[in-house]
Amino acid sequence: MALEHALLVALSERPAAGLELARRFDRSIGFFWSATHQQIYKVLRRMEDDGWVTAEVQAQTAAPDKRVYTVTDVGTKALADWIATTTPRAGFRSEIAVKMRAASYGDRTALEANLRELVDDHRTRLAHYEGMAARDYPEPTRLEGQELDTYLVLRGGILQETFWIAWITEYLEAHA
Amino acid sequence: MALEHALLVALSERPAAGLELARRFDRSIGFFWSATHQQIYKVLRRMEDDGWVTAEVQAQTAAPDKRVYTVTDVGTKALADWIATTTPRAGFRSEIAVKMRAASYGDRTALEANLRELVDDHRTRLAHYEGMAARDYPEPTRLEGQELDTYLVLRGGILQETFWIAWITEYLEAHA
DNA sequence: GCACCCTATGCAACTAGTTGCAGAGGTGGC
């Protein structure tokens, strides 16, 4: 389970409240993890119980109070310890892949329409990521350390989208 | 949840018992799903309760009886219905990606060693998949229908491994 | 003043999957 560690990374960069973190999952953290706000609040509460983060209630003017979480020394150490562990290769699970394999047992035309929507979605995301890369990292070879890591994770997002586009395109063309 | 559907696909091709299916997850079905034998038995039992499959107990000579599952008409229809549903784009969750992003907060050297092991693993799998493709599908352009689908899912496995190799290699070289 | 919307947090029921463990039939080696 890496949600708690993904949250530790995000909070190490900038303390934040729950909903703000959920929003960051729609952007930077979202390249490599995703979570609902319910799940985020649940995990944040547990991290607080474990002493990994502290919460400070901040009053706001036009909205309810928010709880801003900050990583503790214990949390920083927990993150470092986790980074030192070995992560095995993850299995690949994909519902659309099951369907691509199963197409002969159902409505292939409906599946192909679904695939066309998906590949469009992936193309849109790829264009968005590539725009981000060009705008935020005009000179990637000059990057180092944490900033380089952030860029390289964006590169992972780009390559991942490229994979999906290549595969779905190959599938659709092979059946044309 | 697509395990039950992945199992329907596998059983539609060939009736099988639980452990045999678990073994097939280490091979063909394993390109797009994975499951432990405990999970497979659990799901098979539910599919049987739902009328999707029937089980026939077969005695064996040097091993305990096995339950061979066969898809029913109800199961065949359930699979077709499912194929006609729309599958949304799946999120990308990766523990190693979180670590790549978090490397500055821990032991980067240990992570790089982990990444080298992983990329070797991916290269081995890629070579294995490419060997399968060359051996089992010498003339892919002549394939049609279900056989073509099987080949294209293998292609997905190849492209997926290619993605991982490209990304990890880029990460390691950028930090060299 | 009410409906709608936004921010902000969070409970609870449920699901899919993991892990540890277990019983049973049988074979081969010591």
Place this chain on the structure above:
DNA sequence: GCCACCTCTGCAACTAGTTGCATAGGGTGC
């Protein structure tokens, strides 16, 4: 005969994540 190993099925406790729903503070428009 016992033990290690293989085949074969499966229970149960647990975890991570999903979904539906809820409360609460505040602002805006009709």
